[in-house]
Amino acid sequence: MSASALPSPALPETVTAARIGIGGPVGSGKTALIERLIPALQARGVDLAVVTNDLVTKEDAERLRRSGLIDPARVEAVEAGACPHTVIREDPTLNIAAGDDLEAKFPGLQLLIFESGGDNLASTFSLDLVDWWIFVIDVAGGDDIPRKRGPGVLRCDLLVINKVDLAPHVGVDLPGMLAEAARVRGAKPVAATNARSGEGVEAVADAICRAVLFAP
Numbered sequence: 050m051s052a053s054a055l056p057s058p059a060l061p062e063t064v065t066a067a068r069i070g071i072g073g074p075v076g077s078g079k080t081a082l083i084e085r086l087i088p089a090l091q092a093r094g095v096d097l098a099v100v101t102n103d104l105v106t107k108e109d110a111e112r113l114r115r116s117g118l119i120d121p122a123r124v125e126a127v128e129a130g131a132c133p134h135t136v137i138r139e140d141p142t143l144n145i146a147a148g149d150d151l152e153a154k155f156p157g158l159q160l161l162i163f164e165s166g167g168d169n170l171a172s173t174f175s176l177d178l179v180d181w182w183i184f185v186i187d188v189a190g191g192d193d194i195p196r197k198r199g200p201g202v203l204r205c206d207l208l209v210i211n212k213v214d215l216a217p218h219v220g221v222d223l224p225g226m227l228a229e230a231a232r233v234r235g236a237k238p239v240a241a242t243n244a245r246s247g248e249g250v251e252a253v254a255d256a257i258c259r260a261v262l263f264a265p
């Protein structure tokens with residue numbers, strides 16, 4: 050039989066959701082950013098769910114479930130029990146299973162966000178788990194953070210520098226920090242946000258939609 054006579058393969062019944070990671074050091078504002086991204090993405094018509102990773106609690110998941118921003122059933126928690134990077138990089142089985150569970154519960158899901166619990170500048174996501182990932186640092190950590198060239202800062206698809214409102218209070222030269230981040234990352238993008246006010250969050254939502262949902 051010639052190749053053209055072969056029956057065409059059946060299309061899958063469901064298209065799987067895009068999976069993105071949001072990682073970064075403790076307290077940099079990952080959950081606060083997600084709290085801002087949820088309504089920004091929902092306003093763009095994105096059907097989404099979230100998996101959180103904490104060391105030994107489900108605190109971030111509980112916070113999102115209580116937020117009123119998202120159906121609590123759309124938030125699942127993974128308790129890492131060790132440095133969170135172990136379950137987002139070395140063995141992401143628990144996270145993959147949590148994502149699969151949400152996809153089974155919510156047919157039509159377009160986007161799964163995996164928040165990594167706080168970790169150091171070396172944390173990265175396995176590409177078996179996510180298609181694209183954000184690393185969140187904040188100005189209060191100091192303007193030398195990009196210069197330290199941590200793998201998270203260098204390898205993420207989008208670097209977010211959060212808490213820009215605090216720059217004048219902690220003696221950080223924000224334009225200098227952004228320039229340094231752009232320099233160490235080469236062509237890869239950098240965004241500046243204030244997750245408390247929402248400043249800069251629309252640009253992050255746009256970047257997610259362009260990168261993994263193929264929005265124009």
Ligand SMILES: Nc1nc2c(ncn2[C@@H]2O[C@H](COP(=O)(O)OP(=O)(O)OP(=O)(O)O)[C@@H](O)[C@H]2O)c(=O)[nH]1
Nearest residue numbers: 075076077078079080081166167211212243244245
């Ligand atoms: N001023 C200011 N505070 C912020 C901003 N983003 C987050 N915060 C505050 O920073 C603290 C930590 O924010 P979280 O969102 O809990 O940080 P996280 O990265 O999720 O923390 P872990 O999950 O513990 O790693 C909270 O008190 C937030 O209110 C910001 O842009 N500006």
